[in-house]
Ligand SMILES: Nc1ncnc2c1ncn2[C@@H]1O[C@H](COP(=O)(O)OP(=O)(O)OP(=O)(O)O)[C@@H](O)[C@H]1O
């Protein structure tokens with residue numbers, strides 16, 4: 001198994017130009033995903049995870065705009081390729097499973113139509129062949145009676161079934177990278193576990209890389225190989241899961257981990273303080289007002305991601321407070 | 325589905341009953357004696373005796389409920405009485421003129437769709453661009469313009485000044501253009517706005533993003549995923565508009581001397597031709613209900629949520 005990154009996001013910035021001002025939803029985010037591996041992207045609500053996912057596929061619409069950055073996949077920068085080529089990459093090389101299965105399927109088209117069109121808009125095959133493959137996909141996702149399912153409309157399916165359909169749709173063309181934006185938050189716990197298990201199994205079968213966006217650190221621990229922690233539109237820590245969980249370097253990561261109830265420690269401690277307003281981000285470290293470790297150096301410029309161990313990086317001026 | 329259609333057809337009975345009572349009452353409240361009007365030809369006053377005889381013959385001396393009962397008894401057999409003026413059966417007169425009105429309404433509808441559909445869609449796709457402003461200005465203009473004024477302007481330019489289109493009467497396609505445009509323009513304006521709003525709303529939906537994320541061609545995303553959803557609100561209103569077109573034809577038919585039921589009805593009103601007025605109202609009510617039914621059925625085909633509601637599957 002190679003560790004070469006298949007997806008590389010560098011310095012991605014996406015702003016929304018609203019009438020209240022510029023919302024810096026993603027602000028210089030960088031991370032990589034290794035082929036066949038899973039990266040967990042975590043962070044509190046509103047920190048820019050979904051906007052990052054949409055930016056990677058260039059699905060941001062006005063008033064939003066991708067201001068800078070690079071998204072490397074297969075040796076091309078997705079942010080620079082012409083629209084025609086972009087269309088071919090979307091769905092085929094890199095696919096997206098959205099946060100909300102209830103609104104992600106078109107209410108007036110059948111499941112079959114929506115699945116088959118994904119396939120035959122990328123491959124020169126007949127409608128019938130596309131439908132046959134769609135049935136096979138549904139079957140693979142463990143959906144009962146796929147033939148019948150093809151003729152149903154989204155409103156006739158439960159939330160769990162719809163999300164499985166969404167996953168099937170995303171996997172239809174065996175993409176190299178799957179971005180799953182909180183694929184299970186809208187679902188109950190048992191269905192959640194089932195879908196995640198299926199994702200894992202399909203990943204092994206197809207050998208694709210997954211970016212799993214979630215705020216559930218339990219899911220991260222169970223599912224992912226690496227983790228990237230996002231705060232106010234920036235990645236503040238990035239590394240192998242075991243490493244980050246055992247030796248969290250960034251004060252925010254530590255606070256996050258403290259907020260998870262563990263065995264023998266019942267109380268759940270939410271991260272103290274308010275997330276920053278993305279409308280006027282400070283020039284210095286955005287975590288400063290909530291940081292228990294802040295020092296004079298933190299008033300300086302924004303900290304860069306720095307290597308602190310094998311594959312482990314963090315963005316903080318006082319990673320080693322004893323050193324100054 | 326069939327139960328739904330049957331149910332809707334049964335609604336027709338109370339609606340027609342109500343309409344007939346109301347029109348009957350209103351007509352009889354209006355001043356003027358039809359017998360007198362019939363006899364009063366060429367400005368010569370008719371004699372009292374002649375009027376009385378005719379009133380008796382037409383049954384106008386009976387109490388209202390007797391007159392109504394008599395009318396209703398015949399109406400259920402599709403006999404709407406005879407016109408006071410022409411002496412021919414009302415049903416026959418209406419049926420012979422209705423095709424002209426229907427032709428006009430259909431042409432107006434076609435014009436409306438041809439204008440509103442592209443205007444609404446393009447204006448949503450290129451929102452705040454020049455095209456959008458143009459179409460929104462057109463919509464405002466069209467919606468606030470009185471139909472008769474537009475009709476007269478069109479006649480002035482195309483028929484009088486340029487002389488390219490005929491002004492009066494019914495004939496080939498060329499005769500149809502001006503009346504259809506006059507009748508359809510206001511509605512086109514309204515629908516362009518409805519479509520624009522619907523399209524904008526749909527374009528912001530998650531499933532449109534999903535469709536793009538799947539790598540579908542943009543024309544597929546718009547034409548298939550967005551349009552079908554954006555059409556739904558417009559189609560619900562279409563039933564009302566069909567009635568509006570058929571009813572609104574009255575003015576346009578008068579301006580363009582179009583030989584339809586609308587013009588016939590207006591003439592009947594001026595002549596106190598009770599059976600015709602009554603028959604026209606009755607007939608239009610039936611058409612209105614039927615057209616609405618047709619539109620609702622088409623809506624059902626567009627929106628599976630309604631089609632399958634409580635239906636075969638869970
Ligand atoms: N269309 C938009 N217009 C303006 N602001 C937006 C828009 N979309 C997102 N934002 C802003 O971008 C920020 C990041 O949003 P995003 O959806 O990426 O958060 P998230 O990390 O996915 O949160 P959650 O965990 O709740 O899904 C939010 O503060 C939001 O206000």
Ligand code: SF4
Pocket residue numbers: 250251252285286287288289291292293294295297298303315316317318319
């Ligand atoms: S840079 Fe300073 S304020 Fe920011 S996280 Fe590190 S210690 Fe805290």
Ligand SMILES: [Mg+2]
Pocket residue numbers: 049050051099181182
């Ligand atoms: Mg999100």
